[in-house]
Amino acid sequence: MTKHIAPALIPLWLLIFLQAGISASSLVVEIVAGRMIAPYVGMSLYTWTSIIAVVLAGFSVGHWWGGRIAARETTAALRITGWTMIAAACTTAGATLLLRAFAGPVVESISHPLAAITALSTLAFFLPSLFAGVPAPVLTVAAMRGRDQSEQALGAMFAAGAIGAIAGTLLAGFLFVPWFGSVTTLLVITAVYVFAALICFTLGRASSRGYVASLAGIAIATGTGYAALRLPAICDSESSYYCIRTVSMSDDPNNAVRLMVVDHLAHGISAQNAPRVMFTEHAAMLDALPRMRMGRTEFSSFHIGGGTYSVPRAWADRGISDIVVAEIDPEVTKAAVERYWFDPTTTSVLHEDARLALSHSEGEFDVIVGDAFTDIAAPEHLVTREFFDLVSDKLSADGVFAMNLIDNVDRLDALGAVVITLRAVFPSVEVWTASGRPEKGERRVFVLLASAQNSPVSSIETLAPDPIRFQVLGTSFIDAVLHRANARVLTDDHAPLAFLMGFDPAVD
Template sequence: MKQLLPPAHVPLWLLILLQVAISASSLVVEIVAGRMIAPYVGMSLYTWTSIIAVVLAGFSVGHWWGGRIAGLETARALRITGWTMIAAAGTTAGATLLLRGFAGPVIESLPHPLAAITALSMLAFFLPSLFAGVPAPILTVAAMRDRDQSERALGSMFAAGAIGAIAGTLLAGFVFVPWIGSVATLLVIAATYCIAALTCFWLGGTSPRKSVLPALAIGLAGLIGLGAQKLPSVCDRESSYYCLRTVDLSQDPQNPVSLMVVDHLAHGISARDAPRIMFTQHAALLDALPRMRMQRTGFTSFHIGGGTYSVPRAWADRGISGITIAEIDPEVTAMAQNAFWFKPDTATIIHGDARLALRNSDQRFDVIVGDAFTDIAAPEHLVTLEFFDLVSQRLAPDGVFVMNLMDNIDRLDALAAVVATMRQVFPSVEVWTEASPPSKGERRVFVLLASAQDSPVSAIDTPAPDVTRFQVLDTAFIDSILNSKAAHILTDDHAPLSFLMGFDPVLQ
């Protein structure tokens, strides 16, 4: 078989198209990587930092390797590129299998979360990025070689790579993940790489006799992809934001109890027949403290984050109305309705960012509840001086703001920073937690209560689900923590809450 398109006459438009397609595909993989790792280690600043670093490392090695290949005769370089595209297809399709098979052992062997996140990113996504990085210098050299105005060809190839990266980012976030999910998205990308491989073999003049091995390799990549597709999904629902699962905790099938898992974290628990019982400490405090302060059922509330909707459900069951909930993910609301017995007609639900919803509202609420914080992932725009000032503007004169927070008992940097920031706005800032001695290394649940005056009591007993005593920490003790930490005021310009929450003392 004669070569149909001699390398010297490969159309520039075709090389540009290949560059766009491969660049777009590689960025889709980078975005999907965060979504796929989240069910194992969560989604946080550290997750994205690790993924971006690993992907860029893969691209860098791939570009270096591709530069060496680009020095070869064009047809041979294109054939080698075809093989690297098959490798990219196979490793991309196999990323799901690697995560399913090795995430557990990696996390168990690397107890520090940052080490586990980095290791999983390397395991699943370094090789796909490496192989996807190889074609760029090869295609660029092929576009410039033996052409007039090669400088224009160089600029066109760089522009094609950037356009592809933009397209891939948009496609991943707005099309692929919401419509078909992460695993299917990787299979689409693997198929794209296979098409790119066939194109490169064709441009490189691969004869029918020598096409058998590439065909077998592409078939193997397809089998890997089919194997990944056959695996049961780790998510009951995969939304644009989270991997959502429902776990049945019922000991008695006649009295169902459900757990919502958001990414890798237990997010909330609800019982069908006991809507007023809270099963976690933070939910128990978020439920009990506002009711203790209001001393009535006729109060209005704004809830930042829905989750299992346990607190709004409990309040509705007590006859409390005027409930507004800002939940960014409609799929979370749908799951709360279908699996956690929340009745949507008992509240006004806003699907969007809570800060934006609060800013756009002119209503003043008796209670504002902040329940959007999990582990080392925290929405930093909801803990700043500017946000707390907005909250104070939306509170009634005798209103209260409560929010949950987790921090390492050996550090308390995040707690100190948030309390110091809240004190800039509210005359009274109380820190509530379980009335029990702390243990070394414990990540403890705190609930902060801010208002114009102190609470009338310093301790409460409430089910969590067993009756538990919670107390407010002494003001002098909190002052000593703030003084020892030289607590930083969090602002929209600088609010490193994830950093303050996420590192263990061993790293100091």
């Protein structure tokens, strides 16, 4: 007959403490996973969907395995659980090394973004989640065995797991990531897992030989964590929102040109001695088209997104004042000031969500610029009819709304959806892009102008940084795009912009 350890020897509070701590740690890892993968594939609905699915899959396998372990004699089950915690510590500490070593090859070899995101998530975070999922059933069974009110113990263990998950989510988002960064956070969780392993070994009455053997596992986890900590930082600064990097684009120290990379995407280029020169097509259009429409320098503007603050900096250099920028991340603004020659005294900067900032603003603006749309990371709440209604309310009578958009020229579904949504609000909607026939499969940059009247010209030439001509697309062509795409108005309830931008797994 199997003999179990007397329940009184394992205080319920200790099992609850273990359950809550391990659950909290596993959720911290899940949140950090999104932050760590972002520099390689960006942050989007698809990123979080893949991460959550992979982590839940790991938990599921771990719970199943833990249930089988829990069927053993209690002390033996706890000793095995201690080893799974050592494994959780090693794989958690190693997640950083795996991403650094394999993220580049994975992204380069897997062309489909969704598959690449899922592969990276699985590579780095499936095993940590699997091993972290083992203790829950073991600890719960240990808490129930031999107790007169085992049902209450069961409820307490489930509650501890849920409370731990809540605490871990809050700690990751509000404490660990913004204060310590992703790598250090994973090392903290590694230490928690090692501590949990030692408790499990103690409760499982591990032999002295078992403790000595566990030191090897702890040494591996420690060495792996140290190696991860010694890696050069990917980010110049890691904020609550982004990984921000600066890349030098010029070898001339007296004529510096710098690129800002936010997560994995370029968010602006600025030149030290040429504030009026834009270096990307979308920035060139967002700079030149509103000025063309205003025909003067005395106009007010509201900018959605800061980045390097290239357009506000250029406009301030031209003598345009009354510039307001809504940039949600203060670290982006700090980087723009310190590394991209942005003078914050020329602009009123609001560090909050652009939609909220615009709704709270007083008065009207002659120009509203939407510069927060990049690849699949486009903020969907800024492309809906409800938001465009707000934009219309905040524009002066002869004002103009200019927003950039990227879409696959073979589909143009996202372009069609945004155009038809703007048409539901504005009498005139123009689509501008670089002159010239697009290549098959090209992801082209567009700027949409929405207002009460059409532009006085159909083409302009500006610097990006070499001279480039932009033109407005014909109405008949746009109507054909809308018809072919069966474009529908985007709303706060349904705005699948990332899906429309060409990431349908059936079409690639």
